[in-house]
Structures are given as C-alpha cells and as structure tokens.
Amino acid sequence: MPSEPRLSARLFVEGPEAGRPRLDVLFEGDGGVTALMGPSGAGKTTLLTCLAGLLRPARGRIALSGEVLFDSEASIFRPPEERRVALVFQSLALFPHLSVWENVAYGVPRRKKSERKEVALSWLERTSALHLAHRRATALSGGEAQRVAIARALASEPRLVLLDEPFSALHHELRVELGAMLRELLAASQLPAILVTHDAADVARLASRLVTLDAGRITQDRSVSP
Structure with missing residues (x-):
C-alpha cells in the first residue's frame, strides 16, 4: 500500500x-x-x-x-x-524595531530567551550572517535582509518552507x-x-x-x- x-x-x-x-x-x-x-x-x-x-x-x-x-x-x-509552516515573502517582513538576532529568535518555538538567542545565532552563522546579529533590521542591505529572513524561517523548526x-x-x-546556500540548508534539513x-x-x-x-x-x- x-x-x-x-x-x-x-x-x-x-x-x-x-x-x-x-x-x-x-x-x-x-x-x-x-x-x-x-x-x-x-x-x-x-x-x-x-x-x-x-x-x-x-x-x-x-x-x-x-x-x-x-x-x-x-x-x-x-x-x-x-502549522509549523515557514513563509518567506518577497517583502521579507522583518521587524524593524528588533535587532537581527531578535528577529530570528522571535520564531524559535518553546524555548527560554537565552536558548532562543543561542538557536538564532547558530542559524545566523549557517546563513553567513552572524556578523549582523546586533544590527537593526532597518540597517540591512537587501541581500543581508534575505539571509536573516531565511535564518528566521529555518529557526522556527518548520515542517514545510x-x-x-x-x-x-x-x-x-x-x-x-x-540560491546555493538555501539549496544546501534545505538538503541538510531534508525539509x-x-x-x-x-x-x-x-x-x-x-x-x-x-x-x-x-x-x-x-x-x-x-x-x-x-
């Protein structure tokens, strides 16, 4: 069957x-x-x-x-x-009043704040954006913001992206x-x-x-x- x-x-x-x-x-x-x-x-x-x-x-x-x-x-x-479904829009929709790591940590489920930060920093490292962790979202270029948006999506432990x-x-x-970075991350997570x-x-x-x-x-x- x-x-x-x-x-x-x-x-x-x-x-x-x-x-x-x-x-x-x-x-x-x-x-x-x-x-x-x-x-x-x-x-x-x-x-x-x-x-x-x-x-x-x-x-x-x-x-x-x-x-x-x-x-x-x-x-x-x-x-x-x-639903545990991550959605990355063309407009990215990062929170302008939060730092980069806080944006990523926002989507991390069921963790203490210190643990959410640790997970966020880990995903920022995987998306080559760790150096941006303490910047405001409004200070990012288009490519930097896209890396952060991808990190936030994958940090949310989704079942579908x-x-x-x-x-x-x-x-x-x-x-x-x-595109190459995203392909590798999705393949590694088997999402x-x-x-x-x-x-x-x-x-x-x-x-x-x-x-x-x-x-x-x-x-x-x-x-x-x-």
Missing part, C-alpha cells in the same frame, strides 16, 4: 467571477524543492497563503506530515502559529550565492519546500520538480533534470 505524501492539499478558493475560481488544485509532495511558476494572477501566492493558514479556502483539505491542518467537511482549521519570490529584488550574483519564481534559472539551481499554474489550475507537473 503506497504511503501518504508528506504534503497533500486539495484546495478550492472562489474567485470574483462565478465559475472562475482563484484556485482549484490537488497538490501533493514529499521532499525536495518544488518550483511554482505561472503568469501573474495564476494562483501561486494564493496556494502558499492557503498552506500557511493565512487564507481559508472555501473547501478542501490540507494534511502535512500526517496531521490535518484544514478540512472543510470536518470543520478543521489550524491557525498559522500551529514556502518561498514567495525571495530573490526577485537581488542582482544576479547574489541570487546565485543565496520540503515550495518556491514561487518567474526565473527559470532559479528553477534550474534549486528545484527537483516544476509545477505550473494558470487560471488557478495546475497545467504542468514534471521533474526537473539536475
């Missing part, structure tokens, strides 16, 4: 026009990085926000690592803070450098990840699978050759 995939999501999100849903998909996955591509308005960010618990679908079901996070028929909806165009504002050399991107080079560098969305539906799902 085949085992259940680590992530299984059957989602329907209503659109502004009758008969044209924002999202109507069956999405399943296990490990590795899945790249999500498609034109603007295709439903890519909608899929991520549903998985993260920031948007409640009209109907469907989401199960992650054997735990049901959403089931419209059973009236189950786990809030974002209970969602990345919404995390490298779009960076120049080519930095995209390549941070499944979904990467929204418009850049085919990001797919080639990071992903083992490519899913294409158009008008809220999956139009392509294939493996990516290394």
